[in-house]
Amino acid sequence: MTARIYKPTKNAMQSGMKNTRQWILEYISEEGKSLDPLMGWTGSSDMESQVKLKFATKEDAIAYAKRNGLAYEVVEPKMPKRRIKAYADVFAYRG
Known part of the structure:
Protein backbone atom coordinates (compact mmCIF):
# COMPACT_ATOMS: atom_id res chain seq x y z
CA MET A 1 0.00 0.00 0.00
CA THR A 2 1.36 3.38 -1.01
CA ALA A 3 0.48 6.66 0.68
CA ARG A 4 0.60 10.20 -0.68
CA ILE A 5 1.53 13.07 1.65
CA TYR A 6 0.48 16.51 0.47
CA LYS A 7 -0.70 19.91 1.57
CA PRO A 8 -4.18 20.72 0.17
CA THR A 9 -4.73 23.78 -1.98
CA LYS A 10 -7.52 26.24 -1.50
CA ASN A 11 -10.49 25.93 -3.80
CA ALA A 12 -11.72 28.57 -6.21
CA MET A 13 -14.50 29.73 -3.88
CA GLN A 14 -12.07 30.41 -1.05
CA SER A 15 -10.27 33.69 -0.49
CA GLY A 16 -8.53 32.82 2.77
CA MET A 17 -6.12 30.05 3.68
CA LYS A 18 -8.47 27.96 5.88
CA ASN A 19 -7.88 24.19 5.72
CA THR A 20 -4.60 24.60 3.82
CA ARG A 21 -2.16 24.58 6.72
CA GLN A 22 -2.31 20.86 7.58
CA TRP A 23 -0.61 18.00 5.78
CA ILE A 24 -2.74 15.05 4.61
CA LEU A 25 -1.73 11.41 4.30
CA GLU A 26 -3.97 9.63 1.82
CA TYR A 27 -3.75 6.04 0.62
CA ILE A 28 -3.41 5.54 -3.12
CA SER A 29 -5.87 2.95 -4.42
CA GLU A 30 -4.21 0.05 -6.17
CA GLU A 31 -7.36 -1.22 -7.85
CA GLY A 32 -9.69 0.64 -10.13
CA LYS A 33 -13.18 1.80 -9.35
CA SER A 34 -16.16 -0.24 -10.47
CA LEU A 35 -19.36 1.09 -12.00
CA ASP A 36 -22.71 -0.05 -10.65
CA PRO A 37 -24.84 -0.99 -13.69
CA LEU A 38 -28.20 -0.16 -12.12
CA MET A 39 -27.59 3.21 -10.43
CA GLY A 40 -24.44 4.32 -12.22
CA TRP A 41 -22.55 4.91 -8.98
CA THR A 42 -18.83 4.32 -8.77
CA GLY A 43 -17.49 2.21 -5.96
CA SER A 44 -14.54 0.22 -4.78
CA SER A 45 -13.87 -2.63 -2.40
CA ASP A 46 -10.73 -0.87 -1.18
CA MET A 47 -11.67 0.67 2.18
CA GLU A 48 -8.29 2.32 2.75
CA SER A 49 -8.82 4.67 -0.18
CA GLN A 50 -11.45 6.47 1.94
CA VAL A 51 -9.01 7.25 4.76
CA LYS A 52 -7.45 10.71 5.03
CA LEU A 53 -5.24 11.45 8.02
CA GLU A 73 5.36 9.83 -1.75
CA VAL A 74 5.64 13.47 -0.68
CA VAL A 75 4.10 16.09 -2.98
CA ARG A 83 2.29 40.64 -6.29
CA ILE A 84 2.45 43.59 -3.94
CA LYS A 85 -0.26 46.05 -4.84
CA ALA A 86 -1.14 49.47 -3.55
CA TYR A 87 -4.51 51.18 -3.63
CA ALA A 88 -2.99 53.97 -5.71
CA ASP A 89 -2.23 51.48 -8.51
CA VAL A 90 -5.95 51.37 -9.32
CA PHE A 91 -5.82 55.02 -10.39
CA ALA A 92 -2.36 55.01 -11.99
CA TYR A 93 -2.07 56.12 -15.59
CA ARG A 94 -0.20 53.62 -17.72
CA GLY A 95 -0.37 55.10 -21.18
Whole structure:
Protein backbone atom coordinates (compact mmCIF):
# COMPACT_ATOMS: atom_id res chain seq x y z
CA MET A 1 0.00 0.00 0.00
CA THR A 2 1.36 3.38 -1.01
CA ALA A 3 0.48 6.66 0.68
CA ARG A 4 0.60 10.20 -0.68
CA ILE A 5 1.53 13.07 1.65
CA TYR A 6 0.48 16.51 0.47
CA LYS A 7 -0.70 19.91 1.57
CA PRO A 8 -4.18 20.72 0.17
CA THR A 9 -4.73 23.78 -1.98
CA LYS A 10 -7.52 26.24 -1.50
CA ASN A 11 -10.49 25.93 -3.80
CA ALA A 12 -11.72 28.57 -6.21
CA MET A 13 -14.50 29.73 -3.88
CA GLN A 14 -12.07 30.41 -1.05
CA SER A 15 -10.27 33.69 -0.49
CA GLY A 16 -8.53 32.82 2.77
CA MET A 17 -6.12 30.05 3.68
CA LYS A 18 -8.47 27.96 5.88
CA ASN A 19 -7.88 24.19 5.72
CA THR A 20 -4.60 24.60 3.82
CA ARG A 21 -2.16 24.58 6.72
CA GLN A 22 -2.31 20.86 7.58
CA TRP A 23 -0.61 18.00 5.78
CA ILE A 24 -2.74 15.05 4.61
CA LEU A 25 -1.73 11.41 4.30
CA GLU A 26 -3.97 9.63 1.82
CA TYR A 27 -3.75 6.04 0.62
CA ILE A 28 -3.41 5.54 -3.12
CA SER A 29 -5.87 2.95 -4.42
CA GLU A 30 -4.21 0.05 -6.17
CA GLU A 31 -7.36 -1.22 -7.85
CA GLY A 32 -9.69 0.64 -10.13
CA LYS A 33 -13.18 1.80 -9.35
CA SER A 34 -16.16 -0.24 -10.47
CA LEU A 35 -19.36 1.09 -12.00
CA ASP A 36 -22.71 -0.05 -10.65
CA PRO A 37 -24.84 -0.99 -13.69
CA LEU A 38 -28.20 -0.16 -12.12
CA MET A 39 -27.59 3.21 -10.43
CA GLY A 40 -24.44 4.32 -12.22
CA TRP A 41 -22.55 4.91 -8.98
CA THR A 42 -18.83 4.32 -8.77
CA GLY A 43 -17.49 2.21 -5.96
CA SER A 44 -14.54 0.22 -4.78
CA SER A 45 -13.87 -2.63 -2.40
CA ASP A 46 -10.73 -0.87 -1.18
CA MET A 47 -11.67 0.67 2.18
CA GLU A 48 -8.29 2.32 2.75
CA SER A 49 -8.82 4.67 -0.18
CA GLN A 50 -11.45 6.47 1.94
CA VAL A 51 -9.01 7.25 4.76
CA LYS A 52 -7.45 10.71 5.03
CA LEU A 53 -5.24 11.45 8.02
CA LYS A 54 -4.38 15.04 8.95
CA PHE A 55 -1.06 16.07 10.49
CA ALA A 56 0.29 19.40 11.68
CA THR A 57 3.65 19.02 9.93
CA LYS A 58 5.14 17.08 7.04
CA GLU A 59 7.60 15.42 9.39
CA ASP A 60 4.75 14.03 11.52
CA ALA A 61 3.13 12.48 8.45
CA ILE A 62 6.42 10.95 7.30
CA ALA A 63 7.08 9.59 10.80
CA TYR A 64 3.62 7.97 10.82
CA ALA A 65 4.24 6.35 7.43
CA LYS A 66 7.63 5.02 8.52
CA ARG A 67 6.27 3.78 11.86
CA ASN A 68 3.53 1.79 10.07
CA GLY A 69 5.78 0.52 7.27
CA LEU A 70 4.04 2.41 4.47
CA ALA A 71 5.68 3.35 1.22
CA TYR A 72 5.03 7.05 0.80
CA GLU A 73 5.36 9.83 -1.75
CA VAL A 74 5.64 13.47 -0.68
CA VAL A 75 4.10 16.09 -2.98
CA GLU A 76 5.56 19.50 -2.18
CA PRO A 77 3.14 22.44 -2.39
CA LYS A 78 3.54 25.07 -5.08
CA MET A 79 3.65 28.51 -3.55
CA PRO A 80 1.65 31.20 -5.39
CA LYS A 81 3.46 34.25 -6.69
CA ARG A 82 2.37 37.24 -4.65
CA ARG A 83 2.29 40.64 -6.29
CA ILE A 84 2.45 43.59 -3.94
CA LYS A 85 -0.26 46.05 -4.84
CA ALA A 86 -1.14 49.47 -3.55
CA TYR A 87 -4.51 51.18 -3.63
CA ALA A 88 -2.99 53.97 -5.71
CA ASP A 89 -2.23 51.48 -8.51
CA VAL A 90 -5.95 51.37 -9.32
CA PHE A 91 -5.82 55.02 -10.39
CA ALA A 92 -2.36 55.01 -11.99
CA TYR A 93 -2.07 56.12 -15.59
CA ARG A 94 -0.20 53.62 -17.72
CA GLY A 95 -0.37 55.10 -21.18
